[in-house]
Amino acid sequence: MNKYMKTFALTGKEKMEIQERPMPEIANDTDVLIRMIRVGVCGSDMHYYKEGGIGSQVISYPFTPGHEGAGIVAAVGKRVKHVAVGDRVAIDPAMPCGHCDQCEAGRPHTCRNLKFLGNPGQAEGCLSEYIVIPEGSCFPINNRLGFDEAVISEPLAIGYYATKLAGDLRGKSIGILGFGPIGMSVLLPAQVQEPAKVYVTDKLEHRLKIAHETGANWTGNPDETNIVSEIIRLEPLQLDYVFECCGKQEAVDQAIQLLKPGGTLLIVGIPEFSHWSFPVDELRRKEITIQNVRRQNGFTRPALDLIADSTMDVSPMVTHHFPFEETEKAYATVANYEDGVMKAMIDFSAGRYDD
Secondary structure, X not given: OOOEEEEEEEEEOOEEEEEEEEOOOOOOOOEEXXXXXXXXXXXXXXXXXXXXXXXXXXXXXXXXXXXXXXEEEEEEXXXXXXXXXXXXXXXXXXXXXXXXXXXXXXXXHHOOOOEEEOEOOOEOOOOEOEXXXXXXXXXXXXXXXXXXXXXXXXXXXXXXXXXXXXXXXOOOEEEEXXXXXXXXXXXXXXXXXXXXXXXXXXXXXXXXXXXXXXXXXXXXXXXXXXXXXXXXXXXXXXXXXEEEOOOOHHHHHHHHHHEEEEEEEEEOOOOOOOOOOOOHHHHHHHOOEEEEOOOOOOOHHHHHHHHHOOOOOOHHXXXXXXXXXXXXXXXXXXXXXXXXXXXXXXXXXOOOOOO
């Protein structure tokens, strides 16, 4: 095996370059070396790309981003039991410690010592030819799943977890504000629960088209329609749940207006700013519940099972593929919402491996 590998690193705001780095090595008995095949470009990656950080998580350049990934096991530590060399795996980017108060309380996603792929100060990302990650973050996939689907299990797990946090959606009216990959990752598992109506908003028409084709009952562009008045016209009693999936203040404002008394706002999107603003009077009078959603919390395997069982079709989410060498172009395409992009994939296998 080579002593060096290639990685794509952020070197400044909206600047990336290929770098050569030493091959990662298995340091612990439960470590797994993965040859990366596919990496997804996520909205949170865009914060690092455009702004150099998310809140207190600030990049020290150069830094390798990327946390949505899938690959093939290249080597394992001597205590690894659940994966073997040659296995195709989806990657859960979270690496909890397993022994803090949060982990013991069943909240590994808020682990006190959490390390997460592609997070500054925690772990370099997976935009490299090889990575080393604990066995607990590796999920074998069967032959019914391709690498694209394995990668999509990461955002889908977030959406799936969000719908479970909401509770029983059967027969309920729900809104999804923002229909990027996370909005779609909320819609798909929500539909499994058979809500009465699903209302979706986005400012990009091609995404609204995908939402409609994926099963949304109503779609609207807030730049062209007063979505609050239109949805309330159709739902005079207002909505039971609203999922904010775009990280925009105006979406939160709309959500509060759209929710019925006793309704729940689930905040899934990551904003570019540091503080949300809420209308206290309406929030208080309606007794609105606000629920933040933090990553996957153990829903990677359930998400993979939903895809493998053909319960849902995630293929419309993936709109673009770029070879590894064109990673910077992929990031710019997603950052600028170019060419009708929904989810872009970085392909390490082009010309080298079979999917």
